[in-house]
Amino acid sequence: MEAVMTAPIQEKKITSDGIIGMVFVLATEAMFFAGLISAYIVNRAGVMVWPPAGQPRLPIEVTAVNTLVLLSSAFALYMFGRRVKSAAYIKIRSKGLLTAALLLGATFLAVQGTEWVKLVGYGLTTHSSLYGAFFYTLIGLHGAHVLVGLTILLYLFSSFRKPLPFGVLKSRIIACSMYWYFVVAIWPILYILVYLN
Amino acid sequence: MDATLHKQSFWSKYIFSTDHKVIGMQYAIMGIIMAGVGGFLAYVFRYNLAYPNASIPLFGHLSATQYNAFVTCHGMIMVFWVGMPVLLSALGNLLIPLMIGTDDMAFPTVNMLSFWIFFLSAVVLLASFFVPGGAFGGGWTMYPPFSAGGYVNHNPHFFTALFSGVSLMILAVALELVAMLMGGINFVVTTINKRTKGMTAFRVPIVVWFINIASVIFMFSVGPLVAGAFMLLFDNILGTGFYDPARGGDPMLWEHLFWFFGHPEVYVLLLPALGVLAEILPVFARKPLFGYKPIIYMALVSAVLSVLVWAHHQFVAGIDPRMATFFSIGTILISIPFAGIFLSFMATLWKGSIKFSVPMMWVLGFIGLFLIGGLTGLFLGSNTFDIYAHDTYFVVAHFHYTLFPDIFFGFFAAIYYWFPKFTGKSLNAGLGKLHFWLTFFAFNVTWFVLFFNGLAGQHRRINDYSDFSLIMREPYITFEKIATISAIILILSQFIFLYNLFTSLAKAKKGVKNPWESNTLEWVADSPPPHGNFQTYPVVYHGPYEYSLPGEGADFLPQNVQGKNDTNNVTQNNYEHKTATSFATHK
Numbered sequence: 104m105e106a107v108m109t110a111p112i113q114e115k116k117i118t119s120d121g122i123i124g125m126v127f128v129l130a131t132e133a134m135f136f137a138g139l140i141s142a143y144i145v146n147r148a149g150v151m152v153w154p155p156a157g158q159p160r161l162p163i164e165v166t167a168v169n170t171l172v173l174l175s176s177a178f179a180l181y182m183f184g185r186r187v188k189s190a191a192y193i194k195i196r197s198k199g200l201l202t203a204a205l206l207l208g209a210t211f212l213a214v215q216g217t218e219w220v221k222l223v224g225y226g227l228t229t230h231s232s233l234y235g236a237f238f239y240t241l242i243g244l245h246g247a248h249v250l251v252g253l254t255i256l257l258y259l260f261s262s263f264r265k266p267l268p269f270g271v272l273k274s275r276i277i278a279c280s281m282y283w284y285f286v287v288a289i290w291p292i293l294y295i296l297v298y299l300n
Numbered sequence: 301m302d303a304t305l306h307k308q309s310f311w312s313k314y315i316f317s318t319d320h321k322v323i324g325m326q327y328a329i330m331g332i333i334m335a336g337v338g339g340f341l342a343y344v345f346r347y348n349l350a351y352p353n354a355s356i357p358l359f360g361h362l363s364a365t366q367y368n369a370f371v372t373c374h375g376m377i378m379v380f381w382v383g384m385p386v387l388l389s390a391l392g393n394l395l396i397p398l399m400i401g402t403d404d405m406a407f408p409t410v411n412m413l414s415f416w417i418f419f420l421s422a423v424v425l426l427a428s429f430f431v432p433g434g435a436f437g438g439g440w441t442m443y444p445p446f447s448a449g450g451y452v453n454h455n456p457h458f459f460t461a462l463f464s465g466v467s468l469m470i471l472a473v474a475l476e477l478v479a480m481l482m483g484g485i486n487f488v489v490t491t492i493n494k495r496t497k498g499m500t501a502f503r504v505p506i507v508v509w510f511i512n513i514a515s516v517i518f519m520f521s522v523g524p525l526v527a528g529a530f531m532l533l534f535d536n537i538l539g540t541g542f543y544d545p546a547r548g549g550d551p552m553l554w555e556h557l558f559w560f561f562g563h564p565e566v567y568v569l570l571l572p573a574l575g576v577l578a579e580i581l582p583v584f585a586r587k588p589l590f591g592y593k594p595i596i597y598m599a600l601v602s603a604v605l606s607v608l609v610w611a612h613h614q615f616v617a618g619i620d621p622r623m624a625t626f627f628s629i630g631t632i633l634i635s636i637p638f639a640g641i642f643l644s645f646m647a648t649l650w651k652g653s654i655k656f657s658v659p660m661m662w663v664l665g666f667i668g669l670f671l672i673g674g675l676t677g678l679f680l681g682s683n684t685f686d687i688y689a690h691d692t693y694f695v696v697a698h699f700h701y702t703l704f705p706d707i708f709f710g711f712f713a714a715i716y717y718w719f720p721k722f723t724g725k726s727l728n729a730g731l732g733k734l735h736f737w738l739t740f741f742a743f744n745v746t747w748f749v750l751f752f753n754g755l756a757g758q759h760r761r762i763n764d765y766s767d768f769s770l771i772m773r774e775p776y777i778t779f780e781k782i783a784t785i786s787a788i789i790l791i792l793s794q795f796i797f798l799y800n801l802f803t804s805l806a807k808a809k810k811g812v813k814n815p816w817e818s819n820t821l822e823w824v825a826d827s828p829p830p831h832g833n834f835q836t837y838p839v840v841y842h843g844p845y846e847y848s849l850p851g852e853g854a855d856f857l858p859q860n861v862q863g864k865n866d867t868n869n870v871t872q873n874n875y876e877h878k879t880a881t882s883f884a885t886h887k
């Protein structure tokens with residue numbers, strides 16, 4: 104039997120499905136962090152002594168350096184996206200900038216992990232105080248997003264194995280990068296609110 | 301048909317299908333099953349209210365703890381596992397691709413995952429009945445401190461705490477929200493990007509518009525609830541104390557995060573059902589929908605207002621009186637766009653040649669019941685009356701008068717209307733009418749009397765009124781019994797529907813394409829539509845509600861049929877030439 108189905112003739116697309124989908128994902132994520140951050144601000148406003156007596160101070164300096172690591176990861180990804188001008192680029196040139204973005208993101212997560220281990224050792228836990236509770240919840244949920252972001256970048260990396268039309272490739276790079284930019288952009292806000300407050 | 305489609309195994313065709321129609325049906329079936337669970341819970345605790353301490357047929361004795369758990373889970377199930385899947389997911393999946401003239405969703409795999417995450421969430425919720433301590437019983441709003449450990453479920457160990465009724469309920473709700481989110485993103489992207497040629501924004505049927513607006517409201521409001529839910533879960537399993545005032549936490553925080561989602565959720569449930577009404581009314585009044593664009597604008601206005609009124613649920617819990625006035629005004633304002641939408645519906649009926657078909661009866665019943673629900677809502681919107689009526693059966697009757705027609709009348713209207721399209725068979729109209737009248741009367745009797753019990757001060761969270769002399773007197777005792785007997789009749793009437801459903805499914809396929817003589821694109825496809833929906837994609841020439849146009853032959857003009865006034869609409873589009881050539885290359 105001959106296929107009679109034809110490809111859909113559609114109204115003009117605004118942009119790719121993936122990019123529009125990502126816009127809505129990020130809008131939801133932004134509201135998620137807005138909820139978390141406002142909960143933190145409201146509770147924090149009602150407490151006089153912050154951090155509470157007997158609780159360790161947060162590693163401000165190490166985390167400042169780590170913030171730069173995360174920001175440079177986003178910069179590497181941005182440069183990667185700018186350089187991809189054709190599908191051939193990815194085959195011919197190494198994916199060095201994307202690898203760099205991935206490794207810098209992973210470094211950020213690893214440093215966060217080691218700092219957490221130290222903090223738990225100093226007596227800051229989820230149930231030691233509201234201070235600890237908010238720290239681990241806010242920073243931990245951000246860390247979970249970093250992990251998801253790294254997975255998305257890995258997916259982007261692996262999708263270069265199959266030959267794809269350049270348009271598809273380009274919009275996939277944009278959609279995946281959007282998530283990573285979001286994860287990176289939310290971090291300085293958390294750093295200022297949680298570490299420097 | 302594509303030859304590869306015939307090779308699909310049973311599993312990929314009916315279980316792990318990526319076809320939007322199969323996923324829509326899966327959602328509908330899960331919704332019906334969960335409605336059975338929610339209905340059974342309602343039967344048990346209503347029986348207990350009328351006959352305290354009696355042995356309940358098919359159940360036995362109901363303890364106070366069980367009563368609390370049953371009421372809580374009844375509310376949870378009806379909102380999150382019946383209303384959301386049938387109105388948003390089932391209707392969205394079944395209708396959107398067909399009505400905008402495309403083959404499937406933008407992300408079919410995400411769509412399949414969405415259903416299976418939803419399925420998992422239902423399993424987790426039902427499993428919570430069987431853990432030590434039973435399902436959570438602190439009310440469907442899960443207010444701390446009841447939900448935050450300590451009082452009801454004090455479990456010092458991580459895994460004991462994780463497998464407690466409250467933690468499982470939080471997890472189940474979180475999974476359900478993720479599933480709905482995946483579906484919602486699919487709906488919006490599909491509608492933005494996959495409309496067929498000529499299907500401009502203002503030719504899209506209202507139900508598609510409304511499901512999309514509902515999805516956007518959902519996406520905007522769900523984030524803070526998920527954030528709050530994480531904090532509530534951590535309070536239970538990690539001992540964080542976010543909501544525990546003794547440790548510096550704030551229980552009011554949860555109420556804000558919950559109702560920031562909880563109130564818009566009402567419109568997430570309402571809008572798809574109103575969309576169903578907007579599709580069915582013009583078909584059986586044989587008239588164009590009155591005010592197509594104003595209806596869309598009013599829905600958009602209500603969407604914006606919906607996220608500004610949440611604290612009207614907290615007038616008693618305690619908010620600044622100046623803020624209470626702000627939220628009162630917002631709440632009463634939001635009734636204006638909805639009144640506008642209902643007036644447009646009434647105007648559509650005006651001087652129409654109304655056919656009292658089964659779907660139309662559910663639609664008219666919906667409007668009648670919702671009027672009572674909406675009017676009592678106006679009373680409650682005023683914080684002065686709300687403080688008096690708070691947590692009484694007046695409130696309970698009010699929201700059942702809105703949510704019951706919304707979820708069930710909306711869903712039944714949709715089923716009786718679209719059943720021939722998705723099965724190629726037809727439901728028995730006589731049984732459908734019997735089902736309608738029994739449901740309509742039993743529902744009214746059940747809930748109307750409870751308004752009076754509520755005004756007399758009957759509180760909604762007490763399982764046994766034996767010691768309350770103000771309630772344990774006539775006529776309120778009799779009202780309790782009338783409500784219970786009538787609720788049982790209401791539940792039993794649904795078996796007529798199930799009988800109708802199964803006997804009709806057993807009949808042979810007739811495959812009538814357009815039994816109601818409607819205009820929208822789903823009626824252009826075969827009944828049932830094959831995988832991929834259309835043989836050739838339809839081209840749209842005009843809006844969806846062109847009924848009884850003067851000068852046309854028939855009294856309806858499908859969207860893909862060029863009418864006398866449509867001659868220039870499509871050919872003027874500048875992409876006409878381009879798509880015509882791409883059409884040729886695909887052949």
Ligand SMILES: [Cu+2]
Binds near residue numbers: 562563609610612613
């Ligand atoms: Cu509300």
